[in-house]
Amino acid sequence: MGQPVPWWITHWPGASSPVLQGITARPTEDCDLPFLQSLYAGTRADEMAATGWPAPECHDFLAQQFSLQHRYYHEHYPDACFLLLSRGEHAIGRLYWREQGDSASLVDVSLVPAERGRGIGTALMQLLLARADARGQDIVLHVEPFNPALRLYRRFGFETLSDNGVYARMRRPTHHLRGEEKS
Numbered sequence: 001m002g003q004p005v006p007w008w009i010t011h012w013p014g015a016s017s018p019v020l021q022g023i024t025a026r027p028t029e030d031c032d033l034p035f036l037q038s039l040y041a042g043t044r045a046d047e048m049a050a051t052g053w054p055a056p057e058c059h060d061f062l063a064q065q066f067s068l069q070h071r072y073y074h075e076h077y078p079d080a081c082f083l084l085l086s087r088g089e090h091a092i093g094r095l096y097w098r099e100q101g102d103s104a105s106l107v108d109v110s111l112v113p114a115e116r117g118r119g120i121g122t123a124l125m126q127l128l129l130a131r132a133d134a135r136g137q138d139i140v141l142h143v144e145p146f147n148p149a150l151r152l153y154r155r156f157g158f159e160t161l162s163d164n165g166v167y168a169r170m171r172r173p174t175h176h177l178r179g180e181e182k183s
Contacts, residue, residue: 019123025083025095032084033070035091039110040066077107085111095124102174104132106141109149121149125156133175142167 028036041048041062048058073080073096080098084091092115096107106128111120132139141158143150145168158170 017123017126019119020127022087023092023120024086026086028082028084028094032091035084036070036094037063037066039091039094039112040069042113043110073107077105080105080107087115093120097128099132099135099137102137104128104135104137104139106139121152125152129156129172129175132172136174138174139172141170143170144168 083095085093093111098105158172
């Protein structure tokens, strides 16, 4: 479904980041779609609860929205790394990341509810920021204004470039590292 896992992901510094120990990343596959759809639905549970819709309508709506998002990501970011995050044999999330020239995009990162609030997002951001800085890349992303991750992004130096009311477009300029070459 996506590109092969890049070396820097398969060899991430678990020893220097205890939070990531035991978490692996691999390219998503078609057999992961049910998990990915469930993960997507979980990120929108609060929103759906507020609609008052019956459960079958919520399920159908979220299935449709996941399908549209999935297709959009693969059409607009065909060279991205679409990674499934697992702890042991259990899928726990997804990380969609794209590098292109002097910019990198955090297309999406999502975790199952049981894995949220445990520092995984922070550790992943540290890994991605170090990678982008080593390559001299700014990082851009889009985030909904009510998403709790917005605080994390701001803490890591992301600034809002634009906000259309649905998504804020954010950027973190590169922090060039001396003595390191782009790889």
